[in-house]
Amino acid sequence: MRIAVCIKQVPDTKSVKMDPTTGTVVRKGVQSIVNPLDLYALETALQMKETYGAETVAVSMGPPQAIEAVKEAIAMGIDGGALISDRAFAGSDTWATAYILAAAIKQLGHFDLIICGERATDGDTGQIGPEIAAELDMPTVTYVNKLIAAEAKAVKVSRLVEDGAEEVAMELPGVLTVVKEVGEPRLPTLRGKLKAKSTEITSMALKDLELNTSYIGLKGSPTRVVKIFQPKVVRECRKVYAENEGMVEEAVEQLVGFLKSREVLAS
Amino acid sequence: MKNDIWIVAEQHQGKVAGISFELLTRGLALAAKSGQKLCAMLFGHNIEESGLQELIDRGADMVAVIDAPELKNFLVEPYSQCMLEILRKYEPQIVLAGATSSGRTVLPYVAMTAHTGLTADCTELDIEPESGLLLQTRPAIGGNIMATIKCPDFRPQMATIRPRSTPQAPRLAGRAGTIERLPLPEKAKFSRVRFDRFIPEEEEFNLQDAERIVVVGRGIKKAENLPLIRELADALGAAVGATREVIDRGWLSYPHQIGLSGKTVTPKFYFAVGVSGAIQHLAGMQTSETIVAVNSDPEAQIFQVADFGIVGNLFEVLPPLIEKIKRGEKAW
Numbered sequence: 032m033r034i035a036v037c038i039k040q041v042p043d044t045k046s047v048k049m050d051p052t053t054g055t056v057v058r059k060g061v062q063s064i065v066n067p068l069d070l071y072a073l074e075t076a077l078q079m080k081e082t083y084g085a086e087t088v089a090v091s092m093g094p095p096q097a098i099e100a101v102k103e104a105i106a107m108g109i110d111g112g113a114l115i116s117d118r119a120f121a122g123s124d125t126w127a128t129a130y131i132l133a134a135a136i137k138q139l140g141h142f143d144l145i146i147c148g149e150r151a152t153d154g155d156t157g158q159i160g161p162e163i164a165a166e167l168d169m170p171t172v173t174y175v176n177k178l179i180a181a182e183a184k185a186v187k188v189s190r191l192v193e194d195g196a197e198e199v200a201m202e203l204p205g206v207l208t209v210v211k212e213v214g215e216p217r218l219p220t221l222r223g224k225l226k227a228k229s230t231e232i233t234s235m236a237l238k239d240l241e242l243n244t245s246y247i248g249l250k251g252s253p254t255r256v257v258k259i260f261q262p263k264v265v266r267e268c269r270k271v272y273a274e275n276e277g278m279v280e281e282a283v284e285q286l287v288g289f290l291k292s293r294e295v296l297a298s
Numbered sequence: 299m300k301n302d303i304w305i306v307a308e309q310h311q312g313k314v315a316g317i318s319f320e321l322l323t324r325g326l327a328l329a330a331k332s333g334q335k336l337c338a339m340l341f342g343h344n345i346e347e348s349g350l351q352e353l354i355d356r357g358a359d360m361v362a363v364i365d366a367p368e369l370k371n372f373l374v375e376p377y378s379q380c381m382l383e384i385l386r387k388y389e390p391q392i393v394l395a396g397a398t399s400s401g402r403t404v405l406p407y408v409a410m411t412a413h414t415g416l417t418a419d420c421t422e423l424d425i426e427p428e429s430g431l432l433l434q435t436r437p438a439i440g441g442n443i444m445a446t447i448k449c450p451d452f453r454p455q456m457a458t459i460r461p462r463s464t465p466q467a468p469r470l471a472g473r474a475g476t477i478e479r480l481p482l483p484e485k486a487k488f489s490r491v492r493f494d495r496f497i498p499e500e501e502e503f504n505l506q507d508a509e510r511i512v513v514v515g516r517g518i519k520k521a522e523n524l525p526l527i528r529e530l531a532d533a534l535g536a537a538v539g540a541t542r543e544v545i546d547r548g549w550l551s552y553p554h555q556i557g558l559s560g561k562t563v564t565p566k567f568y569f570a571v572g573v574s575g576a577i578q579h580l581a582g583m584q585t586s587e588t589i590v591a592v593n594s595d596p597e598a599q600i601f602q603v604a605d606f607g608i609v610g611n612l613f614e615v616l617p618p619l620i621e622k623i624k625r626g627e628k629a630w
């Protein structure tokens with residue numbers, strides 16, 4: 032079995048701070064990391080590899096430094112990697128990104144399974160997985176929380192829905208997007224890190240792929256961002272202090288009054 | 299009925315789901331501005347007749363239904379083929395669906411195939427007066443920034459809408475509208491995914507549907523203190539949610555997690571107990587209607603999004619509060 036895992040490099044939101052005066056996100060000095068939700072996709076692939084045997088490949092599209100994300104995947108135990116990078120790809124929306132990723136995956140040979148994270152913590156759309164599936168004419172199962180069984184031509188998984196879980200079987204080749212519950216991602220090992228240094232990572236640019244150039248980058252993207260703005264802060268917190276016992280009682284009294292005014296409690 | 303505004307209604311076991319009526323609210327607002335008609339598509343099996351009328355009562359001018367055994371459970375390929383059939387037949391200008399587990403799966407599948415743009419998880423929609431284009435606004439970077447997006451050159455303009463970000467359209471009995479039944483498209487008969495079974499969540503109810511949520515953070519100190527939170531939640535008739543810190547420590551299971559890497563919730567009442575209010579957490583809850591927080595740190599970020607806050611020790615504040623709420627119940 033061959034498995035491709037799509038991983039994205041994103042800014043580390045842990046270190047994202049708001050500038051209190053301008054009210055904008057401070058991006059300076061923000062580190063890049065592997066999209067935290069993609070670590071679960073990598074973990075799923077590694078579990079498949081251990082249980083059923085598989086060749087695993089991490090695929091990332093992004094600027095040249097996204098090679099670090101691919102290396103981290105290899106350090107975790109992934110066998111190989113590819114970086115899809117070209118200035119012409121800049122500004123791609125999810126449609127264009129999925130179009131490029133699908134072309135790159137095709138170029139990398141036959142895959143039985145493609146695994147994506149639930150969503151990227153920056154773009155936060157969760158659309159890429161199903162879009163790659165549609166582009167490659169494959170079936171897809173999203174929000175997978177458990178791998179139940181796999182064989183050469185099918186996988187059985189559980190997926191989370193609003194009021195529970197569904198067990199489904201998907202024919203291969205196909206695309207899965209996975210959520211956190213699939214299992215705690217393993218840490219990179221020292222041996223893995225050494226291997227990451229020596230493993231050759233395939234790099235792919237526009238010229239290496241079969242793409243219609245009017246479908247890529249900012250120009251080829253169906254959607255356009257027309258405005259970015261600060262959400263209105265409409266709440267003014269009424270703060271009461273409850274630092275000693277007498278104050279606790281008073282504060283609770285006030286809270287109950289507030290809850291009645293908002294009809295949370297019957298008055 | 300070409301060039302109109304369409305919503306993707308949802309059904310569960312044949313019953314039209316509440317998200318459909320939220321989408322009608324969105325669609326009605328847009329239709330009022332653009333003068334277009336509002337239509338609903340609905341796919342499923344043994345769909346209740348009364349549900350179709352209810353879609354009309356709540357704002358749809360036309361409902362297109364495909365009812366077939368193949369559509370009993372959500373499967374991405376049959377549902378995509380049905381939606382593509384609607385796109386071909388009616389050429390909608392706008393398609394709105396819920397940002398639900400099925401909406402967020404089938405819409406990207408269809409958008410890719412139909413070669414058009416799709417905006418995820420929108421919280422605001424509008425029509426640009428000059429161009430008549432759909433303005434789709436959604437939170438980005440953990441809710442710290444809002445982005446407005448449009449799709450000028452491709453049709454339909456498609457968006458998924460965050461559940462519970464708007465009320466359901468009210469029912470006006472006797473509103474006029476038509477129901478059109480379409481046959482199952484040939485291509486919708488095939489699925490490479492097979493549905494085996496549904497396992498309902500063990501929790502008494504689903505967090506995203508809860509009108510009230512008590513959310514516990516690391517301030518609770520240890521799992522042994524959770525009964526205090528349950529007691530508060532029970533007194534309020536609320537569900538229990540948690541921050542990632544609580545989940546990572548194994549005090550509660552992942553379905554309880556609210557935030558960027560957990561669930562997005564929009565309850566009427568959100569009560570944070572010992573929650574610092576990290577941006578990744580705020581991303582999943584700041585659109586709640588009323589927000590109350592108890593935190594011992596007066597500078598805790600959670601107070602920035604709260605309507606009411608108690609600066610104090612939760613172990614001192616909660617017992618008398620629970621007491622008072624329970625007493626109020628008896629008096630009532």
Ligand SMILES: Cc1cc2nc3c(=O)[nH]c(=O)nc-3n(C[C@H](O)[C@H](O)[C@H](O)COP(=O)(O)OP(=O)(O)OC[C@H]3O[C@@H](n4cnc5c(N)ncnc54)[C@H](O)[C@@H]3O)c2cc1C
Nearest residue numbers: 515516517541542557558559560572574576578579594612
């Ligand atoms: C990519 C990414 C995704 C993430 N996704 C999520 C997510 O989906 N959801 C999420 O919640 N987090 C998420 N996080 C984690 C997030 O950054 C915070 O670490 C987390 O929300 C903090 O949880 P907390 O408020 O429970 O804990 P803490 O930050 O430790 O805060 C505990 C609070 O309790 C207060 N407290 C302590 N004792 C008491 C007491 N006796 N009485 C009253 N108050 C008390 C403290 O003052 C403090 O404010 C994510 C992080 C990353 C990097």
Ligand SMILES: Nc1ncnc2c1ncn2[C@@H]1O[C@H](COP(=O)(O)O)[C@@H](O)[C@H]1O
Nearest residue numbers: 037038092147148150151156157158159
């Ligand atoms: N540039 C990218 N390169 C590789 N994989 C990506 C990229 N963007 C998104 N993905 C994958 O698609 C998933 C969903 O991303 P998104 O739709 O951007 O929220 C991620 O979790 C990744 O698995």
